[in-house]
Amino acid sequence: MEVNVYSIPTCAWCEKLKTWMKKKKISFIEHDLTESDSARDEMIEKSHQMATPVTIVKFFEEKEEDGEIIKTLVKENVVVGFEEKKLEAALKEE
Secondary structure (H helix, E strand, O other): OOOEEOOOOHHHHHHHHHHHHOOOOOOOOOEEEEOOOHHHHHHHHHHHOOOEEEEEEEEEEEEEOOOEEEEEEEEEEEEOOOOOHHHHHHHOOO
């Protein structure tokens, strides 16, 4: 599983989300949209939103081929905003 958080520095809800994730010991990759146009474009493409925060949880299937681990994306869950119940559901692989 890979958790990506798309945020901007002036967003209070972004800070609440990151604090909540740290408290729950959920590791995540932070994408500061003020520093990365490609991250902004990816967030808009996947969430169809310009609002922050956006959390994208990616689930992978791993298999070994010729001594190398190959990761294949199986599922993505997208959560717009900071909604604990939606985030907890998105973090579960079902």
